[in-house]
Amino acid sequence: TLLIPILDKNNELIEIVAFSHDVSNSFKLNEELALNHAKLRELSINLENTVKNHQQEFIQLGKKFEKKMQIALEKNEKDIKIAYEEILKSSLEQMISDIAHQWRQPLNELGIAMFQMKQNLKDEKGFAEIYSQSKDMIKNMSETIDVFRTLFNKGVEQCVFIKETLNKALEIAFETIEKNHVNINIVSKSDYEVLAYENGLIRVFLNLILNSIEAFKNKKRKIITINFSKFGKNYLKITIKDNAGGIDKENLDKIFQPYFTTKHPSQGIGVGLYISRQIIESFQGKIKVKNGKDGACFEIFLKLKERVE
Numbered sequence: 001t002l003l004i005p006i007l008d009k010n011n012e013l014i015e016i017v018a019f020s021h022d023v024s025n026s027f028k029l030n031e032e033l034a035l036n037h038a039k040l041r042e043l044s045i046n047l048e049n050t051v052k053n054h055q056q057e058f059i060q061l062g063k064k065f066e067k068k069m070q071i072a073l074e075k076n077e078k079d080i081k082i083a084y085e086e087i088l089k090s091s092l093e094q095m096i097s098d099i100a101h102q103w104r105q106p107l108n109e110l111g112i113a114m115f116q117m118k119q120n121l122k123d124e125k126g127f128a129e130i131y132s133q134s135k136d137m138i139k140n141m142s143e144t145i146d147v148f149r150t151l152f153n154k155g156v157e158q159c160v161f162i163k164e165t166l167n168k169a170l171e172i173a174f175e176t177i178e179k180n181h182v183n184i185n186i187v188s189k190s191d192y193e194v195l196a197y198e199n200g201l202i203r204v205f206l207n208l209i210l211n212s213i214e215a216f217k218n219k220k221r222k223i224i225t226i227n228f229s230k231f232g233k234n235y236l237k238i239t240i241k242d243n244a245g246g247i248d249k250e251n252l253d254k255i256f257q258p259y260f261t262t263k264h265p266s267q268g269i270g271v272g273l274y275i276s277r278q279i280i281e282s283f284q285g286k287i288k289v290k291n292g293k294d295g296a297c298f299e300i301f302l303k304l305k306e307r308v309e
Contacts, residue, residue, distance in 0.1 A: 111138055162193075162236065164191065172202070173206055182212075182216065184226065185225045185226070188229065192228055194303060195283060204279050204300070207276045212240075224241070226239070235303060237301055238300040256274055280302070285300060
């Protein structure tokens with residue numbers, strides 16, 4: 001309210017004029033505006049929190065979906081790999097069975113023929129030595145066929161001495177080792193008894209040694225180092241390494257795959273290391289490969305024979 005006094009000439013108060021203005025509506029509107037502003041702010045905060053919560057949910061859902069997809073892809077890849085290996089095993093088994101059938105009879109006939117030759121000739125020293133070597137070779141070929149025939153049958157585990165078995169493999173590869181001037185360095189002096197088949201283990205040793213010899217090519221110093229050491233309480237670790245320069249990094253993961261080879265097709269189809277892995281795994285062991293300082297390094301893990309106290 002505004003009061004204005006009215007005076008006469010003598011400055012005497014005649015009357016008072018009052019002006020009045022109702023501002024209650026303005027206060028009410030201001031209060032409503034402040035209230036609406038507070039509600040709007042509250043809605044904004046709630047909306048922001050809701051968005052954040054849903055964003056976290058979406059992130060979690062995305063992670064769960066990604067994890068499920070990864071598991072599904074890995075399972076699918078594993079299933080495909082298992083199916084592929086089963087098919088390959090079946091094919092190899094049939095192939096080996098056919099080879100064994102075709103080789104067995106000629107080997108028997110060759111043995112008989114050599115016996116007849118010995119009977120018909122005089123006892124000459126040179127011929128007797130060749131005859132003995134040839135007979136041993138035929139026996140080894142026959143045993144090798146048996147190894148392939150029983151490759152995918154686990155059967156009953158046998159116990160073999162590792163150094164004795166290695167020496168038998170080295171005897172078979174003696175001429176190749178000598179011809180290529182390869183130095184075999186056996187570090188371990190101890191012998192260990194492991195759960196394995198002798199013929200199968202000989203085949204693995206031969207594959208690894210002959211692969212190293214092929215990898216040397218024109219290298220002057222050719223060294224294959226072999227060592228045995230206990231791995232934990234129940235396993236023996238066999239290390240076979242060479243100084244042939246190693247395996248290309250992109251091939252390390254493929255080295256045990258069937259039909260993988262870096263050689264010319266005329267030199268083989270690349271199943272040697274695949275078969276070696278199958279043999280070792282049939283002994284409930286493991287075989288790994290890595291590059292060492294100077295060349296490839298294969299590690300084989302086999303179960304030690306349990307000691308009876």
